[in-house]
Amino acid sequence: MSLPPLLLIGCGKMGGAMLAGWLEKGLAPETVVVEPHAAGVAAFAGRVRHVATLADIPADFAPAAVILATKPQEAPNALPALAHLVRPETVFLSIMAGKTIAGMRKLLGGEANVVRAMPNTPAAVRLGFTVACPGPGVTSAQRELCDSLLTAIGEAAWVEDEALIDPVTAVSGGGPAYVFLLAEVMEKAALSQGLPADLARRMARATVAGSGALLAASTEDASTLRVNVTSPKGTTERALAVLMRPENWPAIMEEAIEAATARSRELAR
Ligand SMILES: NC(=O)C1=CN([C@@H]2O[C@H](COP(=O)(O)OP(=O)(O)OC[C@H]3O[C@@H](n4cnc5c(N)ncnc54)[C@H](O)[C@@H]3O)[C@@H](O)[C@H]2O)C=CC1
Numbered sequence: 001m002s003l004p005p006l007l008l009i010g011c012g013k014m015g016g017a018m019l020a021g022w023l024e025k026g027l028a029p030e031t032v033v034v035e036p037h038a039a040g041v042a043a044f045a046g047r048v049r050h051v052a053t054l055a056d057i058p059a060d061f062a063p064a065a066v067i068l069a070t071k072p073q074e075a076p077n078a079l080p081a082l083a084h085l086v087r088p089e090t091v092f093l094s095i096m097a098g099k100t101i102a103g104m105r106k107l108l109g110g111e112a113n114v115v116r117a118m119p120n121t122p123a124a125v126r127l128g129f130t131v132a133c134p135g136p137g138v139t140s141a142q143r144e145l146c147d148s149l150l151t152a153i154g155e156a157a158w159v160e161d162e163a164l165i166d167p168v169t170a171v172s173g174g175g176p177a178y179v180f181l182l183a184e185v186m187e188k189a190a191l192s193q194g195l196p197a198d199l200a201r202r203m204a205r206a207t208v209a210g211s212g213a214l215l216a217a218s219t220e221d222a223s224t225l226r227v228n229v230t231s232p233k234g235t236t237e238r239a240l241a242v243l244m245r246p247e248n249w250p251a252i253m254e255e256a257i258e259a260a261t262a263r264s265r266e267l268a269r
């Protein structure tokens with residue numbers, strides 16, 4: 001597969017992870033990356049054209065897709081400066097949390113073809129999960145191009161109802177953070193039980209990573225894989241009796257996802 005020239009706005013953690021995946025697939029070298037911090041693009045030197053500001057985008061550049069990967073708070077500054085790139089042949093693919101298609105179209109000057117997507121950081125190892133939603137005017141070819149860009153970094157799914165992107169942001173967008181937190185708190189609990197620090201760290205990391213790999217390789221439900229660990233009257237049963245108390249993990253995860261979904265809606269403003 002060969003990807004057409006792109007314009008990437010923001011080459012931070014997510015933008016950089018996506019760019020690495022696209023280069024692996026074969027990205028047109030005319031691609032332009034706008035990133036104020038040179039360190040963000042150092043790994044890609046010579047393989048794409050780097051400019052530091054939006055004003056430095058070559059005037060005659062007509063990318064097939066513009067990928068919006070700055071922080072949502074930067075949208076009111078960045079999007080109006082991209083209005084000259086709005087044309088039916090160009091799709092704008094945003095990964096900014098909370099920013100709605102209507103809001104982005106307004107900032108871009110009205111008629112932009114916008115896809116709103118929410119990836120996650122396992123994209124850095126091509127194991128991302130992205131959910132995308134097409135806005136008005138997006139053609140099937142543009143949807144296919146966005147799908148190619150998103151499947152270059154992992155799995156992709158599409159929804160037609162944009163409102164679903166807020167809970168998606170809470171569940172799969174932020175989800176890796178919850179899993180990393182699990183590794184952190186397991187390591188801390190291992191230390192509390194007297195395990196040496198380096199062993200506690202290795203155990204927590206390997207257990208989270210190994211369980212993720214088993215889940216990925218298995219067709220069983222997560223609940224079945226959990227039950228497979230839980231011997232009747234054994235040790236895991238005692239731990240799960242604590243974690244699965246209705247007021248513990250079930251309620252806490254609901255509350256956390258609800259809070260993140262609400263924040264995604266707030267970011268629209
Ligand atoms: N980090 C994550 O897990 C995820 C982040 N996102 C979204 O991705 C976007 C980027 O997030 P991160 O990569 O985590 O942040 P980041 O801070 O690592 O990257 C943002 C980059 O944009 C650059 N930037 C700032 N102003 C700019 C401008 N005017 N023009 C061009 N570049 C500019 C910054 O220098 C920075 O390198 C956010 O909108 C976030 O909501 C989406 C899914 C997951």
Ligand SMILES: O=C(O)[C@@H]1CCC=N1
Binds near residue numbers: 173174
């Ligand atoms: O925390 C955030 O706002 C972004 C969106 C999902 C993951 N990181």
